[in-house]
Amino acid sequence: MSPGNSSYDLIVIGAGPGGYVAAIRAAQLGMKVACVEKDKTLGGTCLNVGCIPSKALLESSELYAQAKHKLSEHGIGVEKVSLDLKKFMERKEKIVKQLTGGIALLFKKNKITPVTGTAQIQKDKQVVVTQSGGALTLTAPHILIATGSRPTTIPGVVVDQKNIFDSTGALSLDRIPKEMVVIGGGYIGLELGSVFLRLGSEVTILEALDQILPGMDRDLGKNLQRILEKQGMNFKLQVQVNKANVKKDQDIEVDYDSVDVQSAKIKCDAVLVAVGRKPYTDGLGLSEAGIQTDEKGRIICNENFETTCAGVYAIGDVIAGPMLAHKASEEGVAVVEVMSGKGASVNYSAIPGVVYTWPEVASVGLTEEAVKQKGINPQIFKFPFLANGRALVLGEKEGFVKLIADKESDRLLGAHLLGPRASDLIAELTLAMEYQACAEDIARTIHAHPTLAEAVKEAALGLGSGAIHL
Ligand code: NAD
Numbered sequence: 001m002s003p004g005n006s007s008y009d010l011i012v013i014g015a016g017p018g019g020y021v022a023a024i025r026a027a028q029l030g031m032k033v034a035c036v037e038k039d040k041t042l043g044g045t046c047l048n049v050g051c052i053p054s055k056a057l058l059e060s061s062e063l064y065a066q067a068k069h070k071l072s073e074h075g076i077g078v079e080k081v082s083l084d085l086k087k088f089m090e091r092k093e094k095i096v097k098q099l100t101g102g103i104a105l106l107f108k109k110n111k112i113t114p115v116t117g118t119a120q121i122q123k124d125k126q127v128v129v130t131q132s133g134g135a136l137t138l139t140a141p142h143i144l145i146a147t148g149s150r151p152t153t154i155p156g157v158v159v160d161q162k163n164i165f166d167s168t169g170a171l172s173l174d175r176i177p178k179e180m181v182v183i184g185g186g187y188i189g190l191e192l193g194s195v196f197l198r199l200g201s202e203v204t205i206l207e208a209l210d211q212i213l214p215g216m217d218r219d220l221g222k223n224l225q226r227i228l229e230k231q232g233m234n235f236k237l238q239v240q241v242n243k244a245n246v247k248k249d250q251d252i253e254v255d256y257d258s259v260d261v262q263s264a265k266i267k268c269d270a271v272l273v274a275v276g277r278k279p280y281t282d283g284l285g286l287s288e289a290g291i292q293t294d295e296k297g298r299i300i301c302n303e304n305f306e307t308t309c310a311g312v313y314a315i316g317d318v319i320a321g322p323m324l325a326h327k328a329s330e331e332g333v334a335v336v337e338v339m340s341g342k343g344a345s346v347n348y349s350a351i352p353g354v355v356y357t358w359p360e361v362a363s364v365g366l367t368e369e370a371v372k373q374k375g376i377n378p379q380i381f382k383f384p385f386l387a388n389g390r391a392l393v394l395g396e397k398e399g400f401v402k403l404i405a406d407k408e409s410d411r412l413l414g415a416h417l418l419g420p421r422a423s424d425l426i427a428e429l430t431l432a433m434e435y436q437a438c439a440e441d442i443a444r445t446i447h448a449h450p451t452l453a454e455a456v457k458e459a460a461l462g463l464g465s466g467a468i469h470l
Helices: 019-028 044-049 049-075 087-107 187-199 220-231 326-340 369-371 389-393 422-434 439-443 454-460
Strands: 010-013 033-037 113-116 116-121 128-130 134-139 140-146 149-151 179-183 202-206 233-238 239-247 252-257 264-267 270-273 277-279 312-314 352-356 360-365 378-384 400-406 412-419
Touching: 010 019, 010 116, 019 033, 019 087, 033 134, 044 049, 044 087, 044 239, 044 352, 044 378, 049 187, 113 252, 128 220, 128 422, 140 326, 179 239, 179 252, 179 264, 187 202, 187 220, 187 270, 187 352, 202 264, 202 400, 220 233, 220 400, 220 412, 252 270, 352 422, 360 422, 369 378, 369 400, 378 454, 389 454, 400 439, 400 454, 412 422, 422 439, 422 454
Parallel strands: 010 033, 010 140, 033 113, 140 312, 179 202, 179 270, 202 233
Antiparallel strands: 116 128, 128 134, 149 277, 239 252, 252 264, 352 360, 360 412, 378 400, 400 412
């Protein structure tokens, strides 16, 4: 696309949920904005090969699993449940297309200039964009790096997207593996592992640490593992993967050490590597522009998101903090508001995290472990979904709402949910954290009946005068 005039108020590099949101907010604030994106479609990892397509596959696979295993509970008989993998993937593609096209329309509406190409930052507030037909130079007093991250792997495991996949490859698999080994028991491993488990694959998670979902409250990982095991997922914790050897197509041997066995082997026909992501800064010309990075390759910036090069800012997965789309978007809004002279900041103590397994996991604030480490005297209460009417109606008996409050002040410190629609329930608790609410504030708020949200109220009651339904 032609950028027209090459002089802007702001050049955003990267059109993911950090960059495109920043571009829109900047345009709303009256800035003339160009957004450079190397890929053909807008939306970044989130819309193209991350959050959205994975949630589409999770939804479809959950419906398939329900038709196979859960409908009979309701007295509904289904003669034969079949799966058309091509159609299954096409539905996902259609959703992705609709949403990425939607960003293009929003850019048009906000008069943002999209520029397709690879950006390199120059010293003098210039950005050179390399395109298939040549290069062009854009200038602006403000440059925002929002280039995100990309999947990483481990030594001895080479992603070929044929036998050994990263999340991008696994989202477009054209076969259902018989046996899938997933390296990494974090967000991606558990979500995509769940998709293939539901489709009929034998899934084994190999996790380096002694718990899945490290970083989240221990109760969540422990209980989710128990539930996923009941669904048929296999777990091997505290393992070190040495090598994944592709003997021939769809014949792979993964060699690993565990606490009790050295050089154990597991055969499979697909490997998913989900051991984290790393900042994507290739070709940006960071060092030439005087932009420093830390030991993990993350761009160093101050509280206003300004890098070590004045006028150049960075947000999202390329800087420190959780690699989450909503964190990037929030930083995107804050950084352009700061640029335009408004005061803005991001409340890092109230960033929710959600894992879209079934049941879902959702968390905000401090974990029990972190509270104890900080020497805070906590009060903790867990209300099980088993005692919630709506959960029973939905056939969801697993999970809980766990709330942590400061014993002296009653202020909410953290909320950790495992259960149906935890992804939606966490919003109330994030708002409570944002408002620095006490458990009693939540407990005295009227919650509609019968809803899953009543479990949140009951947990808050449990921290004070006592839960009613337990
Ligand atoms: P992650 O950090 O969530 O999990 C990686 C897991 O791999 C960890 O449990 C880690 O201990 C383990 N691990 C690391 N090295 C290992 C090794 N050599 N052998 C075995 N296990 C090893 O990373 P991810 O699942 O790859 O996801 C990447 C990022 O994407 C995350 O930061 C996450 O925030 C984001 N993401 C978010 C969502 C969501 O919001 N629902 C979904 C997918 C991804």
